[in-house]
Amino acid sequence: MGEHKVHIDQLSRDELESQLSTLQEEYRRLGAMNLSLDLTRGKPGQEQVALSDALDGILGGDYRSADGVDVRNYGGLEGLTEARQLFGEVLGAPVAETLVGGNSSLTLMYHVIDFALSEGLRGPASAWGNSDTVKFICPCPGYDRHFSICEHLGIEMITVPMLDSGPDMDVVESLVAQDERIKGMWCVPRFSNPTGCVYSDSTVDRVARLGLDSTAHFIVMWDNAYCVHNLYDDAPALASIRERAVQHGTADNIFQFGSTSKVTFAGAGVAFLASSEANLAALKAHLAFQTIGPDKVNQLRHVRFLQDQATLAAHMARHAERIRPRFECVLATLAKGLDGTGMGSWLAPRGGYFISFDARPGLAREIVHLASDIGVKLTPAGATFPYGKDPQDSNIRLSPTFPALADVQACAEAFVICVKLASVRQRLKKADAR
Amino acid sequence: MGEHKVHIDQLSRDELESQLSTLQEEYRRLGAMNLSLDLTRGKPGQEQVALSDALDGILGGDYRSADGVDVRNYGGLEGLTEARQLFGEVLGAPVAETLVGGNSSLTLMYHVIDFALSEGLRGPASAWGNSDTVKFICPCPGYDRHFSICEHLGIEMITVPMLDSGPDMDVVESLVAQDERIKGMWCVPRFSNPTGCVYSDSTVDRVARLGLDSTAHFIVMWDNAYCVHNLYDDAPALASIRERAVQHGTADNIFQFGSTSKVTFAGAGVAFLASSEANLAALKAHLAFQTIGPDKVNQLRHVRFLQDQATLAAHMARHAERIRPRFECVLATLAKGLDGTGMGSWLAPRGGYFISFDARPGLAREIVHLASDIGVKLTPAGATFPYGKDPQDSNIRLSPTFPALADVQACAEAFVICVKLASVRQRLKKADAR
Numbered sequence: 001m002g003e004h005k006v007h008i009d010q011l012s013r014d015e016l017e018s019q020l021s022t023l024q025e026e027y028r029r030l031g032a033m034n035l036s037l038d039l040t041r042g043k044p045g046q047e048q049v050a051l052s053d054a055l056d057g058i059l060g061g062d063y064r065s066a067d068g069v070d071v072r073n074y075g076g077l078e079g080l081t082e083a084r085q086l087f088g089e090v091l092g093a094p095v096a097e098t099l100v101g102g103n104s105s106l107t108l109m110y111h112v113i114d115f116a117l118s119e120g121l122r123g124p125a126s127a128w129g130n131s132d133t134v135k136f137i138c139p140c141p142g143y144d145r146h147f148s149i150c151e152h153l154g155i156e157m158i159t160v161p162m163l164d165s166g167p168d169m170d171v172v173e174s175l176v177a178q179d180e181r182i183k184g185m186w187c188v189p190r191f192s193n194p195t196g197c198v199y200s201d202s203t204v205d206r207v208a209r210l211g212l213d214s215t216a217h218f219i220v221m222w223d224n225a226y227c228v229h230n231l232y233d234d235a236p237a238l239a240s241i242r243e244r245a246v247q248h249g250t251a252d253n254i255f256q257f258g259s260t261s262k263v264t265f266a267g268a269g270v271a272f273l274a275s276s277e278a279n280l281a282a283l284k285a286h287l288a289f290q291t292i293g294p295d296k297v298n299q300l301r302h303v304r305f306l307q308d309q310a311t312l313a314a315h316m317a318r319h320a321e322r323i324r325p326r327f328e329c330v331l332a333t334l335a336k337g338l339d340g341t342g343m344g345s346w347l348a349p350r351g352g353y354f355i356s357f358d359a360r361p362g363l364a365r366e367i368v369h370l371a372s373d374i375g376v377k378l379t380p381a382g383a384t385f386p387y388g389k390d391p392q393d394s395n396i397r398l399s400p401t402f403p404a405l406a407d408v409q410a411c412a413e414a415f416v417i418c419v420k421l422a423s424v425r426q427r428l429k430k431a432d433a434r
Numbered sequence: 435m436g437e438h439k440v441h442i443d444q445l446s447r448d449e450l451e452s453q454l455s456t457l458q459e460e461y462r463r464l465g466a467m468n469l470s471l472d473l474t475r476g477k478p479g480q481e482q483v484a485l486s487d488a489l490d491g492i493l494g495g496d497y498r499s500a501d502g503v504d505v506r507n508y509g510g511l512e513g514l515t516e517a518r519q520l521f522g523e524v525l526g527a528p529v530a531e532t533l534v535g536g537n538s539s540l541t542l543m544y545h546v547i548d549f550a551l552s553e554g555l556r557g558p559a560s561a562w563g564n565s566d567t568v569k570f571i572c573p574c575p576g577y578d579r580h581f582s583i584c585e586h587l588g589i590e591m592i593t594v595p596m597l598d599s600g601p602d603m604d605v606v607e608s609l610v611a612q613d614e615r616i617k618g619m620w621c622v623p624r625f626s627n628p629t630g631c632v633y634s635d636s637t638v639d640r641v642a643r644l645g646l647d648s649t650a651h652f653i654v655m656w657d658n659a660y661c662v663h664n665l666y667d668d669a670p671a672l673a674s675i676r677e678r679a680v681q682h683g684t685a686d687n688i689f690q691f692g693s694t695s696k697v698t699f700a701g702a703g704v705a706f707l708a709s710s711e712a713n714l715a716a717l718k719a720h721l722a723f724q725t726i727g728p729d730k731v732n733q734l735r736h737v738r739f740l741q742d743q744a745t746l747a748a749h750m751a752r753h754a755e756r757i758r759p760r761f762e763c764v765l766a767t768l769a770k771g772l773d774g775t776g777m778g779s780w781l782a783p784r785g786g787y788f789i790s791f792d793a794r795p796g797l798a799r800e801i802v803h804l805a806s807d808i809g810v811k812l813t814p815a816g817a818t819f820p821y822g823k824d825p826q827d828s829n830i831r832l833s834p835t836f837p838a839l840a841d842v843q844a845c846a847e848a849f850v851i852c853v854k855l856a857s858v859r860q861r862l863k864k865a866d867a868r
Contacts, residue, residue: 041508049497049506056731057491063483072483072699074475102536103729110724152723261726265506268731289586290544292695295537295729297490297702 007342008360008423016428023421027374030414035375037411042193042353043402044262047322051315052264058304063297071296077284083270083299089309090227091256092240093274099283101294105259105271109221110149112255112273115286116183116219117153121252121279126217128183137175137185139167141356141384141395143193146186146223150386157386158182162192164347166199169206176210176218184219185210190238191226194356194384194397196349198236208244211253222256226352228312229262231320231327235350242274251276260302262353263316270294270302323353326400330355330412337416343423355398356384363422364393370418376411441776442794442857450862457855461808464848469809471845476627476787477836478696481756485749486698492738497731505730511718517704517733523743524661525690526674527708533717535728539693539705543655544583546689546707549720550617550653551587555686555713560651562617571609571619573601575790575818575829577627580620580657584820591820592616596626598781600633603640610644610652618653619644624672625660628790628818628831630783632670642678645687656690660786662746663696665754665761669784676708685710694736696787697750704728704736757787760834764789764846771850777857789832790818797856798827804852810845 011019063072066082078084079100088098101108117134120127128134136150140159150157158175161168166189176182187207189199199207211218222241245251252275260269275283306312331348334357338344346357359367364381371378379397382388398415400408445453497506500516512518513534522532535542551568554561562568570584574593584591592609595602600623610616621641623633633641645652656675679685686709694703709717740746765782768791772778780791793801798815805812813831816822832849834842 043508046504046507049504052506053495053497056493056495056497056735059490061487061490063487063490070480070483072486072702073480074477074695074700076701104724104726107725148723261508265731266508267510267727268506268729289582290538291541292538293701295702295732297699298729298732301490 005340007340008427009342011427013428013431016424016431019420020424020428023417023424026417027370027421030417031374033374035410035414037375037403037407037414038377039399039403039408039411039415040377040379041402042262042399044266044319045322045402045404048319048401049265051318052305055264055301055305058301059297063300065296065300069296071300074292076296077287077291077293078280079272079294080296080299080303082303084272086303086306086308087258087270087272088274090312091224091258091272091274092242093256096277097242097280098272098274099280100270100272100299102271103261103268103295103298105223105225105257105261105273106145106149108271108273109146109223109257111287112219112221112283113149113153113155113184115283116217117155119286121217121219121282128217131181133181135179135182137167137172137182138386139186139192140386141194141390141397142186143188143223144383144388146221147386155183159386162195162197164197166192166197166203166207169203172210173206176214180214180216182218183216184221186221186223188223188225189241190224191229191235191349191352193225193352194354194395196347196352196354196356198238198350201239204239204241205244208241208250208254209248210250212248212250218253220254222254224256224258226262227258228316229319229353230316230351231324232350252279255279260306262319263312264302264305268298270299323401325405326403326408327355329405329408330398330400333409333412333416337413338419341420341423343419353399353401355400357396357398358394359396359419360423360426361392361394363419363426364390364396366422367396367415367418370422371415374414376414376418378415439774441774442861443776445861447862447865450858450865453854454858454862457851457858460851461804461855464851465808467808469844469848471809471837471841471848472811473833473837473842473845473849474811474813475836476696476833478700478753479756479836479838482753482835483699485752486739489698489735489739492735493731497734499730499734503730505734508726510730511721511725511727512714513706513728514730514733514737516737518706520737520740520742521692521704521706522708524746525658525692525706525708526676527690530711531676531714532706532708533714534704534706534733536705537693537695537702537729537732539657539659539691539695539707540579540583542705542707543580543657543691545721546653546655546717547583547587547589547618549717550651551589553720555651555653555716562651565615567615569613569616571601571606571616572820573620573626574820575628575824575831576620577622577657578817578822580655581820589617593820596629596631598631600626600631600637600641603637606644607640610648614648614650616652617650618655620655620657622657622659623675624658625663625669625783625786627659627786628788628829630781630786630788630790632672632784635673638673638675639678642675642684642688643682644684646682646684652687654688656688658690658692660696661692662750663753663787664750664785665758666784686713689713694740697746697753698736698739702732704733757835759839760837760842761789763839763842764832764834767843767846767850771847772853775854775857777853787833787835789834791830791832792828793830793853794857794860795826795828797853797860798824798830800856801830801849801852804856805849808848808852810848810852812849
């Protein structure tokens with residue numbers, strides 16, 4: 001596939017026709033292979049979850065936390081102290097500002113927004129729901145489950161472009177300054193889902209200043225889902241949003257989230273949240289109506305297993321060993337097949353779970369459809385935008401962690417063929433239309 | 435203490451004065467002991483939770499469910515099939531009508547009411563929140579966390595008396611027939627919290643018929659928290675609400691709940707829900723916005739540990755061995771000190787976690803206060819009624835499972851003294867007022 005290195009816009013009609021016939025042949029060949037491959041979701045692979053198999057049984061009959069709590073019994077809405085310490089450190093927050101919950105950070109995020117909307121972080125008068133319209137800033141491409149929460153709760157979403165340094169903060173600041181109905185913003189600040197970028201220090205500082213002069217009870221949903229998910233030792237660090245917020249006096253505006261879903265067991269990890277003590281107190285009063293408290297046994301398992309930041313980092317290095325070949329396989333296949341062709345652009349993330357691919361505008365849906373028809377499932381086009389609608393119909397999220405390496409290779413090669421086929425067809429159609 | 439067996443209303447003024455002075459002496463003696471005892475909540479004791487210590491490590495590295503699911507990874511909102519089978523059987527429901535969730539049935543109950551209120555079990559037009567007033571029937575005395583959910587969500591509570599056969603169904607039926615704003619009813623049908631009664635077959639049948647001729651989308655919150663919590667082999671069985679509801683065509687009205695909180699680990703068990711397939715489908719669409727699914731690893735641990743209904747029953751018999759002496763200690767102490775005195779009445783439950791004590795009207799708060807002053811913490815008076823207000827100020831819930839047996843004995847003796855002291859004082863005050 002290394003042969004077609006001429007930019008698509010430089011190709012003559014004959015060259016396009018010739019490529020089309022080759023690509024159709026390759027596509028038919030792939031179709032005959034009856035592939036059944038899946039690159040849809042950011043799921044850890046079987047080898048990855050097996051890295052934490054020691055979790056079950058790690059307590060060895062000792063069910064007491066370091067501070068003497070019998071973790072088998074009821075009690076403790078904010079989680080075990082030692083778990084709050086360990087995971088607070090992950091988010092750069094002290095114990096008193098950290099809550100450790102159940103197995104899903106999504107649940108914690110939903111609680112925060114639901115609470116701010118219907119009850120108010122500072123009492124009923126502060127409830128966003130008192131206004132007819134509530135808006136949220138959604139840097140795009142982004143994470144579909146963030147957008148689903150907003151859609152489900154009737155929050156209007158405003159998209160803002162992602163740059164290599166994070167969201168375009170000029171746009172964000174101007175929006176927030178103009179419209180007090182904007183109540184918050186989603187962020188995946190390190191190894192952003194899906195672009196893989198890490199917010200620059202300046203971006204972190206500017207995010208921490210949002211809502212500084214506003215009475216809108218603006219909040220930042222800082223979903224640091226991939227905070228310890230380096231693929232390379234030189235992966236860029238992320239500045240502390242908490243430190244900046246404390247400096248700017250905006251600590252009440254920041255809600256940080258994380259989980260061990262992609263550290264230990266995807267479905268059976270622990271999720272955590274860090275915010276100001278005032279926010280935590282308000283949130284706990286809300287949670288008390290609907291839960292008896294989190295699973296402290298599983299929290300203790302996680303503390304015994306992950307121990308401290310050094311042990312956690314060593315564990316994450318073992319994940320990286322398994323993920324890296326998959327990422328490098330996809331990136332090498334994209335480079336080999338598409339570099340210089342103008343048929344798409346992508347970044348090479350230094351961590352996280354995704355590779356974000358931008359096809360020529362108007363082609364994402366078709367590419368996903370072409371792939372699906374030959375047994376290669378990709379994340380639905382549009383999923384990285386609010387309401388599932390990518391205005392450019394261009395972005396496709398690739399998630400190479402789950403399949404076996406050979407399958408990732410097969411997926412990537414099939415993907416390249418689909419991208420080329422769609423691109424050449426589009427060019428020919430445009431040529432015909434002239 | 436066996437000496438004062440004359441009914442309090444038969445005592446002369448002198449006899450009352452004499453008893454008062456003896457009781458004050460005994461109360462002072464107790465006060466000097468610096469007791470620090472707690473009968474407040476239905477927590478299993480340490481010996482009880484230790485019965486399930488084998489849970490951690492039971493998987494032995496085998497993380498595959500019977501149907502081949504890797505329980506470590508994401509997926510499956512309704513829980514593992516084999517867990518749905520095991521816990522569906524506990525509630526008398528087939529797999530397709532059973533959902534197994536996280537560690538808290540309270541969370542499942544909150545979800546159901548929140549969903550019915552704000553989104554509607556049958557689409558937006560059916561949302562209870564479309565009406566200004568939503569009411570719920572609360573048999574009393576009952577469970578404070580049920581009432582808290584209603585209070586928190588702005589649902590008006592109507593109390594109905596509890597009989598030995600369950601809620602007074604004449605009252606319930608007449609209320610539901612008269613007022614379509616009544617949308618549901620709380621039930622703890624077996625070993626009711628706190629009275630310990632088991633709903634009679636006729637009561638179960640009549641509950642299953644509620645809402646039959648109504649368009650109110652009436653639901654029954656059937657919190658079967660103590661369904662397998664026999665203390666004696668002859669404990670009365672509970673009729674199947676599902677069978678009756680299927681007969682009457684009201685299956686969509688019934689939501690059954692249970693959990694292993696008082697079977698395995700109070701804070702780290704699994705909770706389950708059974709309802710019609712239509713209800714489950716609607717609820718799952720709602721849950722998908724706020725969770726990645728329940729902890730399937732813990733579900734698999736529970737299935738491997740509890741195995742089947744016979745193994746579960748044998749396990750519950752071991753709980754009963756530990757709880758029974760505590761119940762019998764309280765009941766014997768109450769009988770010895772209060773039988774025939776007219777100072778209170780109580781039932782002797784055949785299962786569950788509570789003994790419900792009815793003092794002479796107007797004395798519950800004072801008795802709890804007297805006990806607290808000598809270091810014996812009881813469930814706050816009023817907690818068994820909506821808004822924490824017992825109109826008779828009479829009911830006190832005793833929870834003898836958690837403390838050591840010697841402490842239960844000390845608590846019960848102190849309680850009897852406080853009951854007598856308050857009763858004699860009240861009688862004297864009334865005599866003075868004449």
